[in-house]
Amino acid sequence: MKYTRLTKEQLEELHPEFINFLATQSIDKEEWDELKQNKPEVAEEELDVFSDLVWEGVLTKVSFLENISSHQMHLFHLTEKEMKLIAVKVLNPEIDLTTKVGFDWFKKNWQSDFVDYMTASKAYTDDPNHDKFELIKQGAVITKGELFRWFDKVIG
Secondary structure (H helix, E strand, C coil): CCCCCCCHHHHHHCHHHHHHHHHHCCCCHHHHHHHHHHCHHHHHHHHHHHHHHHHHHHHHHCCEEEEECCCEEEEEEECCCEEEEEEEEECCCCCCCCCHHHHHHHHHHCCCCCEEEEEEEEECCCCHHHHHHHHHHCCCEEECCHHHHHHHHHHC
């Protein structure tokens, strides 16, 4: 398995797509039920293949990721050739960016001496989707990129 198996909730959400996937494997409901009952390892393999296909599709399309912790923001723009990063560090130990109060403080004080910025870019390895997946495994979430674009304008 290249990525990670989708959760039960994700699989339920993608139920129609999973049925289509099984159909492409010439597996109908009766055969699927039999596989789950009598050959659970084969059923698990089908789930893994489907999960990888879904991840591959999602990762190919993702353009922005954000990883926000109490004192830092890592904002990524995933272009065709490289990953661009805007890193924000809040030096005020009383501020927690993951709370509304902390983020409101940040919005008012983003230009203060209590906030540091850094930008960087890095070429992908030979597997860009794996690079993106690693960022997600580390806590990044897929976004529409509003924060990255805003920072790119004001500090770029």
